[in-house]
Amino acid sequence: MPATIKDVARMAGCSIKTVSRVINGEPYVSEETRARVQAAIRAVGYAPNISARRLAQNKSFMICILLYPGLLQPSSAILSRVMDIGYEENYDILIQPYFPTHSRSKRKLVSLISEQHIDGFVTTPPCDAEDFVADLLGTYKVPLVQINPFHRSDTIPFVAGDDVLGARQVTEHLLSLGHRRIAFLMGPRNMRASFDRLAGYQNALLAAGLPIDPTLIRDSEFTFDGGYTATRLLMDLPSPPTAIFAGNDEAAYGVIFAAHEIGLRIPDQLSICGYDDFAMSKNIWPGLTTVHQPLEEMIESATRALIRILKGEALDSNQIILPSALVLRGSTAPPPR
Amino acid sequence: MPATIKDVARMAGCSIKTVSRVINGEPYVSEETRARVQAAIRAVGYAPNISARRLAQNKSFMICILLYPGLLQPSSAILSRVMDIGYEENYDILIQPYFPTHSRSKRKLVSLISEQHIDGFVTTPPCDAEDFVADLLGTYKVPLVQINPFHRSDTIPFVAGDDVLGARQVTEHLLSLGHRRIAFLMGPRNMRASFDRLAGYQNALLAAGLPIDPTLIRDSEFTFDGGYTATRLLMDLPSPPTAIFAGNDEAAYGVIFAAHEIGLRIPDQLSICGYDDFAMSKNIWPGLTTVHQPLEEMIESATRALIRILKGEALDSNQIILPSALVLRGSTAPPPR
DNA sequence: CTGTTAGCGCCTTCAT
DNA sequence: ATGAAGGCGCTAACAG
Numbered sequence: 032m033p034a035t036i037k038d039v040a041r042m043a044g045c046s047i048k049t050v051s052r053v054i055n056g057e058p059y060v061s062e063e064t065r066a067r068v069q070a071a072i073r074a075v076g077y078a079p080n081i082s083a084r085r086l087a088q089n090k091s092f093m094i095c096i097l098l099y100p101g102l103l104q105p106s107s108a109i110l111s112r113v114m115d116i117g118y119e120e121n122y123d124i125l126i127q128p129y130f131p132t133h134s135r136s137k138r139k140l141v142s143l144i145s146e147q148h149i150d151g152f153v154t155t156p157p158c159d160a161e162d163f164v165a166d167l168l169g170t171y172k173v174p175l176v177q178i179n180p181f182h183r184s185d186t187i188p189f190v191a192g193d194d195v196l197g198a199r200q201v202t203e204h205l206l207s208l209g210h211r212r213i214a215f216l217m218g219p220r221n222m223r224a225s226f227d228r229l230a231g232y233q234n235a236l237l238a239a240g241l242p243i244d245p246t247l248i249r250d251s252e253f254t255f256d257g258g259y260t261a262t263r264l265l266m267d268l269p270s271p272p273t274a275i276f277a278g279n280d281e282a283a284y285g286v287i288f289a290a291h292e293i294g295l296r297i298p299d300q301l302s303i304c305g306y307d308d309f310a311m312s313k314n315i316w317p318g319l320t321t322v323h324q325p326l327e328e329m330i331e332s333a334t335r336a337l338i339r340i341l342k343g344e345a346l347d348s349n350q351i352i353l354p355s356a357l358v359l360r361g362s363t364a365p366p367p368r
Numbered sequence: 369m370p371a372t373i374k375d376v377a378r379m380a381g382c383s384i385k386t387v388s389r390v391i392n393g394e395p396y397v398s399e400e401t402r403a404r405v406q407a408a409i410r411a412v413g414y415a416p417n418i419s420a421r422r423l424a425q426n427k428s429f430m431i432c433i434l435l436y437p438g439l440l441q442p443s444s445a446i447l448s449r450v451m452d453i454g455y456e457e458n459y460d461i462l463i464q465p466y467f468p469t470h471s472r473s474k475r476k477l478v479s480l481i482s483e484q485h486i487d488g489f490v491t492t493p494p495c496d497a498e499d500f501v502a503d504l505l506g507t508y509k510v511p512l513v514q515i516n517p518f519h520r521s522d523t524i525p526f527v528a529g530d531d532v533l534g535a536r537q538v539t540e541h542l543l544s545l546g547h548r549r550i551a552f553l554m555g556p557r558n559m560r561a562s563f564d565r566l567a568g569y570q571n572a573l574l575a576a577g578l579p580i581d582p583t584l585i586r587d588s589e590f591t592f593d594g595g596y597t598a599t600r601l602l603m604d605l606p607s608p609p610t611a612i613f614a615g616n617d618e619a620a621y622g623v624i625f626a627a628h629e630i631g632l633r634i635p636d637q638l639s640i641c642g643y644d645d646f647a648m649s650k651n652i653w654p655g656l657t658t659v660h661q662p663l664e665e666m667i668e669s670a671t672r673a674l675i676r677i678l679k680g681e682a683l684d685s686n687q688i689i690l691p692s693a694l695v696l697r698g699s700t701a702p703p704p705r
Numbered sequence: 706c707t708g709t710t711a712g713c714g715c716c717t718t719c720a721t
Numbered sequence: 722a723t724g725a726a727g728g729c730g731c732t733a734a735c736a737g
Contacts, residue, residue, distance in 0.1 A: 078482035083714035145415035420730035
């Protein structure tokens with residue numbers, strides 16, 4: 032039976048409101064009363080009951096991050112960082128798996144909003160792919176910050192990287208090494224990154240005056256299997272590519288596996304690039320040339336932005352673009368001969 | 369301004385208690401009243417306010433999983449599965465990063481218990497390493513289920529694999545291939561798996577009548593860097609091992625990287641085994657021979673056990689041991705010559 | 706079968 | 722600077 036605010040008030044010889052003031056750091060309490068109350072709090076081991084506070088204020092002090100499992104491996108270092116922010120700001124962070132078009136996911140989301148009164152949301156791709164999420168949050172007037180959203184909105188704040196630029200840099204890197212037949216693996220259609228990266232790849236080719244060969248553009252869905260299968264097919268082509276830009280790192284792992292299986296030496300016989308710079312990419316052999324997405328910073332930045340909104344503070348901008356950086360490792364080299 | 373139970377009652381022309389009964393599926397409501405209430409609920413779009421319910425019942429309907437970030441990569445497929453259980457059982461699952469001996473982690477845990485009134489906890493290694501967690505939960509009488517705990521308790525339910533057996537099987541596999549100089553990489557001292565796996569390794573050697581060579585036992589801390597460094601040192605030995613049993617998969621990735629860097633062919637010149645069967649282990653080249661830990665099942669089983677306890681149901685047993693299985697992939701072969 | 710009453714622990718409003 | 726009263730939305734305990 033934990034102590035309540037009443038116990039503290041009795042012990043300190045004051046009203047519960049005064050205790051409440053001390054707890055919440057409100058003004059209009061004399062220093063000595065404050066001290067007395069604080070002593071009483073420690074004496075009885077008082078801790079405020081969050082449920083009661085939530086009810087009285089009709090707020091949950093919880094924010095929710097919608098994550099699509101299987102993508103975006105939330106390397107738990109990220110989660111840890113986000114939790115820390117929550118700790119500092121006194122918000123609990125709820126990580127919620129969300130599958131677009133999945134009806135259970137939707138119901139859970141509705142319950143989170145209408146029953147739990149979650150104060151705000153952060154979405155990650157591709158959880159924003161359907162309008163359902165944004166619409167729902169819109170009608171309930173629940174604040175939302177998006178990470179790399181499919182549609183960039185003027186009204187919904189978002190944090191993103193510059194995928195067009197990053198993909199262009201990757202492609203230019205391969206071109207500068209002398210590659211001319213560069214394959215590109217496309218991601219799922221419900222993620223903006225898929226299209227932006229394709230655009231970056233194409234832009235680089237066009238800028239170099241090279242044709243875009245549709246047979247060199249394949250689907251990978253940003254998965255290992257996608258990368259694997261595409262590679263088996265690509266390398267069976269009459270004139271196979273000398274480099275594969277895998278669209279993302281996970282697909283690149285599949286490319287690497289397939290290349291090994293075929294007996295191709297990386298990077299001597301085949302250069303491979305990824306995108307995202309997952310933690311594993313520097314641990315796999317050979318190290319994967321990729322673009323570092325500041326995922327941690329993105330989630331952190333989005334979370335902080337959301338909390339600012341919840342506190343009623345204004346954002347400097349609704350559009351936060353974070354810089355990405357090409358990371359050169361061992362998986363790229365000049366083409367054979 | 370969402371609808372409350374009163375609105376529903378007014379609309380259905382009954383008391384709020386009757387509405388409450390319908391919501392909670394309690395008996396003693398006539399079918400027609402029930403139907404009328406349900407219609408009213410839909411009509412006004414009513415959803416119960418969880419905070420109010422939590423307050424009234426002094427329960428949170430939340431359970432918390434303590435996870436050490438950086439280990440045990442909660443491949444988010446796992447998380448998704450756990451969330452599903454929560455969904456079915458009407459519990460919210462809070463994933464909480466926890467660092468043993470880290471004071472902020474401790475404070476957060478205290479807050480979770482004393483302020484949020486979390487109904488129960490699941491711990492994962494090494495979050496149970498200090499007695500702090502178990503003690504705290506014990507004094508607050510909060511139910512706890514442990515996964516692979518350091519100390520196996522008679523009173524605290526736990527779910528575990530058989531690491532001694534698994535490690536023994538790995539070692540026997542290597543022995544059967546003809547390896548005689550098998551190195552073992554030890555994990556951190558705050559995880560039971562470290563010691564159990566070492567024991568399994570030693571048991572297998574002893575059973576085969578082979579000596580235990582301390583120079584072949586090294587620390588890896590179950591990390592990439594640990595595996596990498598240990599391998600560089602081991603292969604510099606006057607008579608290096610022909611196989612390395614890396615203690616866990618992440619360390620094995622470091623071993624693989626180091627081997628590649630040294631120019632050793634896997635598995636022809638060096639055999640490598642891991643333990644855990646992380647998702648990446650079948651995607652890395654060559655596929656990693658390892659022991660499949662049924663991590664998902666363990667977390668699921670622990671979560672279900674906890675919920676049973678919370679519901680006041682008895683567990684069949686306080687000790688749930690799940691079977692592991694040796695998985696043979698491409699990283700092991702007979703030793704050179 | 707159904708309703709009334711009294712909290713749960715806190716915050717808000719308005720006095721003092 | 723402090724306190725009293727009322728209410729947040731729900732459930733528990735007891736009447737009817």
